[in-house]
Amino acid sequence: MTAPLAGRRVLVTRAAHQAGKLSEGLRAAGIEPVEVPVLEILPPASYEPLNHALQHLYSYDWLILTSANTVRAVTERAAALGLSLRDPGPHIGAIGQATAEAARQAGLHVTLTPESYVAESLVTALATRIRGKHVLLARATIARDVIPDALRKIGATVNVVDAYQNATPADSPGRLRAAIATRIDACTFTSSSSVIHLADVARNAGIAFPFPGVKAISIGPITSATLRERGWEPFAEATPHDIPALLAAVLRALA
Template identity: 45%
Template sequence: MRARAPSWRLCTEPQGSKKPPPHGRGSETDIAKTGPHVSASGKVFLVGAGPGDPDLITVRGLEVLNRATVVLYDNLANAMLLDLAPETAERIYVGKKKAAHSVSQEEICAVLLEKARADHIVVRLKGGDPFIFGRGGEEAEALAEAGIPFEVVPGVTAALGIAAYTGVPLTHRGHTSAVSFVSGHNVDIIDWTKVGQSETLVIYMGLTSFPDIARNLIANGRSPDTPAMAVRWATRPDQVRITGTIATLPRLIEERRMKPPATIVVGEVVQLGARLNWFERLPLFGQTIVVTRAASQAGDLSARLRSLGACVRELPAIQIGPPADSGALDAAIAHLSDYDWILFTSVNGVRFFLEALDRSHVDLRSLRARICTIGPATRRAVEELHLKVDLTPEVYVAESLVASLATADVAGQRILLPRAAVARDLVPAELSRMGAHVDVVEAYRTTMPESMVPRARELFGSGTPIDWITVTSSSTVKNLVCAVGAETLRGIKLASIGPVTSATARELGLEATVEANPYTIDGLVEAIRNRSR
């Protein structure tokens, strides 16, 4: 359904906790005075980013983000959505955090006009819905007055996100048929004799003023025993919910030191959350899990963990690139028809083999060899090329692959093994001992990303509790330990993809808490889930 598949590379964490990126990738751009020019092609989209979970953005919101040339975003819009904009799009952080508005509303409107007049496709990304306490109306008025074309893209407002992710329906035939939304910014201007009688009352931006709101509700006839709850960062893995009554909730908020942004719901429907709250019952809800796979391959594992409620922090410990010298691989492909077997020990091996094949003067018609893959993911990568796989071992490790090939009588046969620059020598050594002629060629290499060390030190030094680290290869373990040291990682549960990776961790002074069985991403997720029950 997505026009461009997102690659979430950040955990859902309180936006605004990080410094805005450098200019051109999310800086606080200087606010230039707008001139009289009206753009012929520029346009502004006021887009509701939804309540927090980035998957809740609308299809239309996704479409316009995909083609934005400028994105203005604030504290309440999930920063992960910025990955949906083109790499070349300018990202401008405009603050809007309580008591710390880095850019005023007037300045934001000026930027919208300036960028549209410069023929940009501008997306103003706003938390929740632009027209529900999002000041979208003010921005739309400024655009209309200036003659700038604009479009409003609605979003899932915080109240609806809270309702769904806490199991508290805002309307229910047995409890309520009326709902009121109110801002808690200025308590004194609200007529509580009317608003306070609404069966379900949703208070935006009212966390710090709720003691005054509660007094007004009770003074105007609302029972102090009316159920009430406050929810912070609704729909995200770090969602926090405090439940009480109108009378007790102010004290509970203070005792638990809840901070904005948070929304409050008052009414009998709050009681339904005890039975209908599905989100906080997910098996990994509230657990922070670090995924160390390469950025290009982390998406699948991260998505599965998030679907189980986890807060995922992606920390790529390796990056995968072409070989330092492709000469050996190119030469092997030039004589592809000479091989009896080709062995693929990773999806990356398949990918870079195919890229080299595309560069050559031959194609898959030259492949007469039988094909062996080490596991199901690699097998699928080959089968996507409409090639048949002749052999996949039952256990997805090199030792099992060798044992399976021993039954195939490989003596005297030529075997091609395109693999990483650094890998175990067990497979070629054992096959050579069986009498096979093995050509080991470097198809790709794994290195530590330049950003790995500073990102790892920031993550593990932030004080944010981390429950799990996933490691899917020996390289990821080695680079992780190299970046922060084994001592930093002790006390954090380690989830390993298989015995070879576990052995590497052990050599470096770490012990795997769980090990995948089978040795696949599915097995890894299931191992974490089982341990967390």
């Protein structure tokens, strides 16, 4: 029996090491996932700030982890320094269930995970607990300043360190040209960075962005806002803001 969505093709823009779960879900529904990673995770320009922060982790009241990539970068760096993040230390706040799960798998005790995936929800959840506290915020090199700015307004002392940086894989333009040469029905976006990087890849490949006739499926409101800034109105937005809900949004959009 042919799956109802057989023959549909969906662009998956996640980093190669993170695309599996979404691609597998699409495949199970009869959809062909077309993986064009527009992000790859690289070390920060300098490890010195992160090293210093991890070596003085005892001086912080809270460690805020902003993504699963942040968890991976921080725990790998701590291991390289011979440090254990499992010892009693600061409270740990994680943005989103995927981040919290990555932290738990790394053996970390997560104190707080906001109900919503977006960064602003963490600020709201911390509002009554953070005044006068010292906070270490680990994140990508280029990231919004919503969290540190808001925490400082509440009265926290915040140290922001780069745990990793996003880059564009060298083969992305060629892979995108090949993907667009055959019909694409929808394109998934899991972060603002994925929008920005795909737009850059399209420009470098000589491809118009947004892609005409392609449905943009967004993981959440911040990603949707970035899509609109780039002239692409999201066809659907995942709720809650995670990969299973994103997959469900794709299936509904293509039904």
